[in-house]
Amino acid sequence: xxxxxxxxxxxxxxxxxxxxxxxxxxxxxxxxxxxxxxxxxxxxxxxxxxxxxxxxxxxxxxxxxxxxxxxxxxxxxxxxxxxxxxxxxxxxxxxxxxxxxxxxxxxxxxxxxxxxxxxxxxxxxxxxxxxxxxxxxxxxxxxxxxxxxxxxxxxxxxxxxxxxxxxxxxxxxxxxxxxxxxxxxxxxxxxxxxxxxxxxxxxxxxxxxxxxxxxxxxxx
Amino acid sequence: xxxxxxxxxxxxxxxxxxxxxxxxxxxxxxxxxxxxxxxxxxxxxxxxxxxxxxxxxxxxxxxxxxxxxxxxxxxxxxxxxxxxxxxxxxxxxxxxxxxxxxxxxxxxxxxxxxxxxxxxxxxxxxx
Numbered sequence: 001x002x003x004x005x006x007x008x009x010x011x012x013x014x015x016x017x018x019x020x021x022x023x024x025x026x027x028x029x030x031x032x033x034x035x036x037x038x039x040x041x042x043x044x045x046x047x048x049x050x051x052x053x054x055x056x057x058x059x060x061x062x063x064x065x066x067x068x069x070x071x072x073x074x075x076x077x078x079x080x081x082x083x084x085x086x087x088x089x090x091x092x093x094x095x096x097x098x099x100x101x102x103x104x105x106x107x108x109x110x111x112x113x114x115x116x117x118x119x120x121x122x123x124x125x126x127x128x129x130x131x132x133x134x135x136x137x138x139x140x141x142x143x144x145x146x147x148x149x150x151x152x153x154x155x156x157x158x159x160x161x162x163x164x165x166x167x168x169x170x171x172x173x174x175x176x177x178x179x180x181x182x183x184x185x186x187x188x189x190x191x192x193x194x195x196x197x198x199x200x201x202x203x204x205x206x207x208x209x210x211x212x213x214x215x216x217x218x219x220x
Numbered sequence: 221x222x223x224x225x226x227x228x229x230x231x232x233x234x235x236x237x238x239x240x241x242x243x244x245x246x247x248x249x250x251x252x253x254x255x256x257x258x259x260x261x262x263x264x265x266x267x268x269x270x271x272x273x274x275x276x277x278x279x280x281x282x283x284x285x286x287x288x289x290x291x292x293x294x295x296x297x298x299x300x301x302x303x304x305x306x307x308x309x310x311x312x313x314x315x316x317x318x319x320x321x322x323x324x325x326x327x328x329x330x331x332x333x334x335x336x337x338x339x340x341x342x343x344x345x346x347x
Contacts (some may be wrong), residue, residue, distance in 0.1 A: 030271075041268065043271055078344055
């Protein structure tokens with residue numbers, strides 16, 4: 001268990017039967033929650049890497065009315081969680097061959113983190129950029145790790161912006177850096193976040209001439 | 221009343237659900253009034269690993285009849301369907317396909333592999 005800040009926590013989960021969870025960077029598990037006698041499933045992206053030990057990490061933050069995260073915040077070390085998975089099509093199945101731009105906000109860094117680690121593990125790797133937004137620096141998660149990535153050559157672009165202007169700022173950065181700056185349209189993009197802003201970024205990139213299948217996204 | 225006939229490739233017995241789209245379940249996962257919402261509200265199990273948020277393909281269904289009675293699919297749904305195993309021209313994600321027409325009659329097949337790809341586990345948080 002790790003508290004990133006006042007409202008963001010990671011749980012490290014180990015299978016009760018001692019096995020390992022095999023997954024692809026970007027995938028999530030689907031946790032069964034029993035609340036008021038009603039069983040619901042809620043997805044939580046695996047923030048750790050397949051290269052890690054046999055525990056997997058899920059990362060989540062408090063949201064108004066979020067019954068799933070409330071349930072998870074109440075879990076204690078040693079409690080049992082029922083889940084299925086892994087699932088999800090927002091994945092990086094193999095080390096990238098083209099320049100990659102990763103775009104995330106807040107806890108949506110979770111699927112991006114194992115993707116970047118996979119990309120960094122490749123022998124010969126293309127240019128990698130991370131455009132990462134949060135309302136304040138305490139919500140830019142995994143900062144020490146990101147600093148290490150920077151030293152390994154990842155171009156890290158932090159954006160601090162409140163919810164109302166967060167996607168406007170991301171869109172402006174994308175427009176300036178990867179649309180107006182050159183005519184290269186061979187890059188791959190991996191975008192993860194909450195709300196319709198993710199779809200605005202998708203439309204911007206595809207509209208600018210990037211291949212549909214090169215613009216990967218997951219909207220929560 | 222609208223009607224959905226649900227066929228399970230797994231061999232489970234068919235189900236027929238009648239409902240009024242104007243007030244059909246609404247309180248379950250997926251878009252309000254979607255196939256997923258209606259099925260779950262009528263105690264028909266359909267996988268929806270992402271909670272009905274259009275972020276996976278586990279609620280993939282094949283619409284055998286009544287396809288044009290459903291809401292149009294979004295680009296996001298189409299992007300995901302591209303990755304669904306066993307895709308057909310009348311595939312939809314049940315969480316996104318909304319039934320508005322009170323006279324709609326649908327036949328929906330739940331593919332076998334939707335169930336087969338699920339693996340279950342129990343995990344404990346560690347310090």
